[in-house]
Amino acid sequence: MSVSTVTRQESLSRDAPVRYKRVYLWHWPIRAMHWIAAASVLTLIVTGFYIGGPYFMTSGSATDHFLMGRVRFVHFTAAGVLVATAILRTYWLFMGNKFERWRALFPFHVRDWVNMWRVVRAYMFVKPHEAPQYMGHNPIQQLSYTGIYTLALLQAVTGFYLYGLANTGGFFFMLFGWVGPLLGGAQVARFVHHVLVWFWLIFLPVHVYLTIRADVLHKESRVSSIISGERYVRADVDFVDD
Amino acid sequence: MFFPTSHAWTHDETLGEHMERRGVSRRDFLKFCGQISVMLGLSEALVPRVAAALQNLRRPSVVWLQLQECTGCVESVLRSSDPTIGDLVLDLVSLDYQHTLMAAAGDAAEAALQASMEENYGEYILLVTGSVPLEENGIYLTIGGRTGREILEEAAAGAAAVIAIGACAHFGSVQAARPNPTGAVGVAEIVRDKPVVTIAGCPPIADVVTATIVHYLTFNRLPAMDGEGRPLFAYGARIHDQCPRRAHFDAGQYVQRFDDEAARLGWCLYEVGCKGPATFSPCPILQWNDHTDWPIGAGHPCLGCTERFFWDTMTPFYERLPNVAGFGVERNADLIGAALAVGTAAGVGAHAVATGIHRARERKKGIPLPVVPDPGTGPAPVSPGSGKEGSDG
C-alpha cells in the first residue's frame, strides 16, 4: 500500500507482478436492492408489454379466465416492489458508504463533470489508458444511473396515475391525479408510460455490456462486485474516488 | 319537449300546482325525483328535498346560445329519453332563445334574446353549445353581424349559471383539432368570472344536461365538478370500469379485427383501439337514446369523446396509443422505440468488436495486457468504512 499511485497504463506497463487490493464497495442493501429492482423491472417489462398488446388470448367463457387480470396484478405488484427498492435506495443515499452516497451516485462533484469528457473519449478509444479511474461509479455511470432513476420515477408516476384512474376518489388518484392534466390527458400519460419502456431497453444492453467490458479489460472483478460487494483493484492505480 | 304548450306551465303557478293540474300523480313525481337523485348520486334521504325544491319552483328562463358548432348537441337534447319524465323536466324551463326551434328570425329573434336577458338579469340559465373562434378577431363566427365572443360575453354577464354543452363548448371539439385554423376555444376560456359546468361529449347524453339543471334548481348551486368542469355525478367514473365487456378484458379475450369470431361473441375492443380505459363518461350506465344501446355495446370502440382534445390525443381511433406527431401513421412509437433498442444493441455489439480490434492493435504496439493477479497475494479487504465519515474520495 506504500506504492505511489500511477495511471492504469503505467501500472499495466510495470514488469513487476501487480498487487491488488480488495475494496468493499456495496453493502448488502445496495446489492439486494439492485437485484430485486432488476427482477421487478424485467417483470414490469414483460407484463407491461402484455398489457400494451396482449399477445396471448384465452378462449371459452370469460368467467373461466383472468389472464389480463393476473398480468396486471403481477405488473402492479412488481411496481410496488420497485418502489420499495427505491425507498431503500433513497435511505441508503444518506446512510451508505462514500461509494453509495448521493454524491457518488449522481454527478454532483465538479471533478466528475471535468472527468466526464475524458471517460467518453476513453470509450471512443481515445487515450483509453489515461482515463480517470473510479472504484465506484464513473461519471458516465453516474449520468446513466441518474437517468435510470429518473426514468423509474417517471414510469412510476405515470404508472400510478394510470392505476389511479380506476378510482378517482382513491389514494392513488389523490396522489397522482395531477399527472394527466399536466401531460394533456390519460391517453398521453399512457403513451408516455409506454414509450418510456423503450428507454429501459436501451439502457439495459449498454449497462450490462459496459460492466462486463470493464471486467474483461481491467480484470478488476467489476461484475461480481454487485453480487459480493467487493472489488479487487490494482493497488498502485490512482483512483479518483479512493 | 321544448314545446311548452304541450303542458303549458304558466308563470303564476308553481311546478307542483302545474303537475297537479296535469294529472301527474304524487307517486310518479316522487319516482322521477328518485331517479334524478340516483343519477346525481344523492342519498335517498335527499329525495324529499329535491321534490320540495322542484315543487315550489317557478318556471325559470333559459337562453341557449349556439356558437361554432354542428348542432349535434342540440339534436342530442331533442332525443332526450324517458317520454313522460323527459317532457316534464324540459318543461321546467321557459326556453326564450334557441335558434333551431324558435319561431322568430332576424331582428325579432335578437329582440327576444335581449328582452329575456333584461327581464331576467342575474336569474336566467345560460346554455351554450359550440365553441368560440378567437383568430382574426373572431370573424369565423358571427350572428347578426356580431362575433360569437361578444355575444357570449354579453349573455354570460347576466346569467345565474352557465352550462357548456358538448365537446365544442368544452374545448372546441373538431374545429380545435390540430392545427385549429380558427383558434376555437371552449366556453370556460371566455367566461372566467363564474363557474362553467361542462357536459362533455360529442355530443353528450342529454339526460346529463337535464339532471344538471335539476341539480341547480334544487340546491341553487352547481353540482360538484372535476378539474374539467364536468359534473362528477356523470363523469366521475371511467368507461373501462363500468363496461359490460370488462370481463373479457380481464380474461384476456379481445376482438382482433372487426367482425371476427371474437366480435361476434362480444369480446373486449381494447385491441381495436377502444379508448374506454382513458375516458370518463356515463355512457355504459345511462346509455343512449332511451337506454337503447351505446357505442361499445354496438361493437365500435369508444372514441373518448368526453375527453379534452380527444381528436388529437385519442387518434388514430383504431390504435391503442396516439400517434407521434411528424411520423406517418404506420410509424408509431413502437417502431421507433424498437428501432432505437435494436440500434443500441447493435451499437453495443459494434463497440465490443471495436474494442477487440483496438486491443489487438495495442498488443502489436507492445502495450501489455493486464496481468491476472495471483489470488494468493491479495491483502485483506480495505473497507472505506461506514459512509458516515468522509463522503468524498
Next chain:
Amino acid sequence: MARVVVDPITRIEGHLRIEVQEENGRIADAWASSTQFRGIETILEGRDPRDAWAFTQRICGVCTVVHALASCRAVEDALDIEVPAAGGLIRNLVHGMQTVQDHVIHFYHLHALDWVDVVSALSADPAATSNLARSISPWPNNSATYFAEIQTRVRRFVESGQLGIFTNGYWGHPAYKLPPEANLMAVAHYLEALDWQRDVIRVHTIFGGKNPHPNFLVGGMASAINLDDTGTINAESFTKIQGMIQRARRFVDEVYWPDLLAIASFYPEWASIGGGVSNYMSVGEFPNNGQWRDTDSMYFPRGVIFDRNLSEVLPYDHEQVREYITSSWYEYEGGDDVALHPWEGETTPRYTGPQPPWTYLQDFDKYTWMKAPRYQDRPMEVGPLARALVAYASGHEDVQEVVNDALGRLGVGPEALFSTLGRTAARGVETVLLARKLEDWFNALLTRVRAGETTTFNGDRWEPSTWPASARGYGFLEAARGSLGHWVQIENGAIRHYQCVVPSTWNCSPRDAQGVNGPYEAALMDNHPLVDPARPIELLRTIHSFDPCMACGVH
C-alpha cells in the same frame, strides 16, 4: 327600395344571413351569407384515413350520418374496398332512416311555423278539427277531445305570457292562410312528431351505438351479427328495428304526407314562387345490393337536368364539378376568379369583409364563407326536388306514381314543382318512398342473415401495409339536402388532401366569377313577395324550403 337583413335565419342548421333589396313588396336582389367557418378539410390532412369519417361526421349533427358515409365511401374507393352485402344493407337502413327522420323534423319543427299560425289554433273548433283529420287520415289520435286538450294547452301557454320559443313569431301575418282547424291539427302533430323522431332514430343506436353521430367503419359496419349472443345484433335487435321501421312508415303515411298535402292545398300560389336556378342534379343513392360503386343499382338515379328540361336527363360526371371563391372569404393560389375541381381544391380562408359589428355585407364583393360549386360552370339546385325531378324524368315508376298522385290532388301540373312549394312537396314524396324502402332493405338483410350471410365488414385492406403508396377516391351520396361528394387523396398511409362539396354548398352558393347567383339567391329573386320587411315570413318560406344546413355547406 329597402335593404332588408335577416340574421340569424332560425329554424335551420347553422348560421345563415340573408340580405335582400325589397322593391314594392317584392325581392329585387339577394345575398346569402354563411357566417361560420371551421376548416375541417384542412384539419384532416396528415390523419389516418380510417378516422376521417368521425371528423367529417362532425361537419353536421343534423344530417349526422351522411358525411361519415361519404367519407367511408371515399376511402373505400381510394383503397378499392368492397363492402359486404349485409354491411351495405345496414348502411342503407341507417342512412334511409336518417333521411326519413330528418325530413319529418324539417317539415314539422323547422318549416311548419312558416305556414302554420299557432295563435290561430286557439279559435279552432276541436270537433271540426277532428272531422278534418279523419277526412284525410286513419291516424288514431284524431278525436275532438284530443284536439280540445291540445287547444287548452296552447291557450294556457299563450295566456301565461311566457311564450318561450314562440316569442316574437309572426302570428297573425296576412300570409298565413290556413283555417284555424288546420292550424290546430298541425300543432298537435308538431308535438307528436317530437316523440316519434326520437323513437325511430334508434335504428342508429342499435347499429351505430348512438344518435346523433352513430359510429361508422371503413370497410363495412362495426356491429357484428350473431343471433345467439347478447352483446351483438341479435334477434331482439331485429325485432326492435322492425318496430321502428313500421312506426316510421305509419307516421309518414298517416300524418306527415296527409298534413303536407292538406297544408299545400291552402297555398297554391307558392307553386309559382321561388323556383330560381333551373338546373338540377342528383348523384344517385341507395344501392340495392350494398355495392355503392355500382351506380346502376341506385334506388334514386343519378343524372343532370338543365334548364328545367324534363325530357332530357344527362349523365352525371364528377369531373365536371368546380368551385369558385370569387364571392367568398378565401383565396386561391391561381387567383380568385378561377374554379377548381375538388382534386385540386384549396381551403385557404382569407377574410376581407368589414370588422364586426357590421350592418350590411351586400356592398362587398366577398360576402360569405360558402364556396360556389358549379357543374359545367352552371349553378345547380340539389336536394329532394332535384332527386325527384331526375327520377321523374328518368321514368322512375315509384316516383312518378307518388308525384302524379300529389300533383293530381293539388290540381297542378309538373311545372308547379319548380317552386318553393314543389321543393317542400318533393321532400314528402321521397319520404313516403324511403319509408317503404326501409322495409325492403330490412327484409333483404333478414334473408341474408337467415342464409348465414352475416358478414358486415371487409378487413382485407384494413392494415395500412396493404395500401398503395398513393391513392385517391371519390365518395358520393344523396344526403337529405342533396348531392354530397368527398374527395380524398391518401399518401403513405395518411390523408394528403381532402375536399367536401356539400348539398348546402351547392344551394347556398354565392355569385360566381360571372356574377351568376346560386339557388337560394336565385329563388328569392324569382317572382318573390316580401310584404312586410319587418316580418319576413315569405323569405323564410323559400329559404326553409331548401332546408339549409350551414355547418354542412361551409364545414
